[in-house]
Amino acid sequence: MYLGEISGLKVGQATRDAFGEALKELGDKYPEIVTVDGDVGNSTRTEVFAKAHPERGFNVGIAESNMVSVAGGLASTGHIPVVASFAAFLLCNAYDQIRMSIAFPSMNVKMVGTHAGISIGEDGPSQMGIEDVSLACSLPGVVVMVTADAVSTKKATAAMIEYEGPVYLRLGRPNVAEIYSEDDTFEIGKANTIREGDDVTIIANGLMVAGAVDAATKLAEEGISARVIDMHTVKPIDVDAIQKATRETSAIVVAEEHLAHGGLGSAVAMVVSQATPVPMAYVNVGDCFAESGDPQGLLDKYGLTAAAIIEAVKKVK
């Protein structure tokens, strides 16, 4: 059973696929866009852009440190570099370069980390970016986004190109449920309420938004009204949406495909603790590395399920 199936959501594209298509199209409109790759462009899908715009696609080899600083240099000559790799390698391997070559000088670089979370599956924990949101949020002035589906990823890709300044966009490997329609709006820093509810609020991002929708569907059968918020921007976080939830619902559950520390849960808790504190519970990977296995099996084993969200809701409701 995939996340979103309970609610009848259809499986759509992987967010990385949507990103690749969107970037290619944006490349026609913005001649400043360039891509800088560490030889995984066919995985991150920047290859789609680079094939359409070969003079603007730079594959610097398996050398993430150099890759990130090259992107910083390109930005200082007026270009809009999109530097992409697996989230684990981009954030963990090249963190100092992101800090010094991008964040500190506020370079207009768009960092895209794909294959985030444990849902990459069989390749195993060395490839799973499960701490990337925490690391990205620790960089002053960097916008951090985690998108839930193909449509919102395309809109997020366009929004980050239009935005002036450093951005980190987190994407996943597997195909995920469709949450949005083309008519839905997407604005950096403004959460989207996917489902209204007044008993409890489930704040999620990435593929856990579909899990949250499933949980809300099941909870409704039991007479519990759950609000579902897609907090696609972790930084700057939508303080208003969280404060509203603390006033209008009695508890908050945060669900994310990330470690317990430093991710969306931490960001939401910081707002809640300063607003009207309400009971909170968290659904995440916890404090461990995962393992190889099939993606759905991993999500089940590590508790990233609608059932885990429902259990969390009942704990705090």
Place this chain on the structure above:
Amino acid sequence: MAAQANALSIEELKDKGKVLRRLIIRMTTEAGSGHPSSSLSAVEVVNALWFGGFMKYDSQNPTWEARDRFILSKGHAVPVLYAAMAEAGYFSTDDVMTLRKLGSPFEGHPNMKRLPGIEASTGSLGQGLSLGIGQALGARLNKNGSNVFVVIGDGEMGEGQVWEALATAEKYKLGNLTAIIDQNTYQQTGATKDVLDLGSFEEKISAFGWHTQTIDGNCQKAVVEALEVASKVTDRPKAIISKTKKGFGILPVLEETGDLNYHGKPLSPELAEKALAFIA
């Protein structure tokens, strides 16, 4: 305006070098901290680039698109850059005396966000050459004839990222990129050959496909000649291994202290007086 029009002669450059050295000593002693010896070794290179006609820049328009770009990858030596930029008219020599003080844009390491004309924020070693590659690729896309010059420390060559960058610059045949390795033979805790001996930079870098030269980097004439040779090479990246002495220009004064490395500390006011007198 473009410095080429006003290129100084070797003799004039030598006088300018003394001005830069005096500024380096005065600003670091005034600050009470900093890296004067690391700055002094690179004076002839920085001097030639900024005043010998090898870089196009406009101090009154620091964001001029077609300017050449100077990256000080060994960011701790930034006093030499502040001194050169003051002499080039970006700001006054009085301004740089606020070095390292709260509120001053003349930070302990280059911060491009606070000081127009600084082309890269550095200080975490190893990143400057990669930034230079990005700028050289950007200049190529912009078709503006801009050249990029990167000064790297010899201790800094221990950073793996530099070697990633050396390979990448060759891949893209960046003829508008020049790296100068300020081989002053010392790093924080001792002689570079004792800390991590990388052998011959010329052999290693030429093996990466770069054009290379090894020179006496504290000889003003040798530096100018090497930059002239490099300026004529346009089909591949260029490296100048600049053999220098840390603290060059005031070595007898440093010898008195018994510390020829003299890393990361300013001269006392008394020593600074001696050093200034020696330079004069």
